[in-house]
Structure formats: C-alpha cells, structure tokens
Amino acid sequence: MEALYATAFGGMLAAALYLLMSRHLLRMVLGLLLLGNSVNLAIFISGRLSSPVPPLVPEGEILLAVGANPLPQALILTAIVISFSLVAFTVVLFERAGSALGTADPDAMRDAEPRDLARGPEESAPPRRGDAA
Secondary structure, X not given: OHHHHHHXXXXXXXXXXXXXXXXXXXXXXXXXXXXXXXXXXXXXXXXOOOOOOOOOOOOOOOOOOOOOOOHHHHHHHHXXXXXXXXXXXXXXXXXXXXXXXXXOOHHHHHHOOOHHHHOOHHHHXXXXXXXXX
16 A cells, blocks of 8 residues: 555656646646645655554553554644645746736746846946946
8 A cells, every 4th residue: 555655656746846847837836736745645655554553542541652643644734834835925926927027938037037147246236426427
C-alpha cells in the first residue's frame, strides 16, 4: 500500500514541476496547487499509513508509546493553510501584474522590464539639484 502512495506522490510531484516550468500563468498556479497536495501526501506517507493500534486509547490504559501519532495530521493541516495562502498570494500577484502590464503572457511581461539595468548605477541615476547640466 505504501508503494502505491509513494508512486502517486512521485507522479504528482513530477506533474507539479512540469506545470511550474510551463510558460502559462494558469498552469503555474495549478502547479503550485498540485505541489502543495503532493507535499501533503508526502507528510501523510511519512506518518504510519496502517497501524493495528486504534487512534483512541481506552480509559484507564496508558499506551502513549504505541498510540496513533497526531503529528503528521497537524503538519498536514498547517501545510494546507500555507499552500492555500501561497496560491492566493500568487493569484493576486499575477492578476495585479496582468492589469498593470496589460498582458498575462510571461514573455510579454519580461519585455516590459526597463532595459537600462545593464548600465551602472552612476549612469542611470538622475542628476542631483546642484549638478550642472
């Protein structure tokens, strides 16, 4: 069973990296979503998938060492919140860049960058007040 989950994790991670490297903004966002889900699956796999011990300990018994481990579930909940906030920020950033530049194409966004970055800071700085023209 763990091999099936590990194969699913590898496939999801490969698909997420493929989508992130594409040159389309929607695919990049979908790649981020898939990457977050694959990380959640990796955390889920790192915890025990099958355990003969029930998650609840009967009253009066002290079986803390063999009980279910709640740490992977807590980490997955945290990772869900972090991945959702990262995707929401990325969508807002892409929308703002698209409205400011008038395009959603990453190659066209690159053309909107100023070309004077190759010059030194002395040459591209505006003249000061006291300098003679």
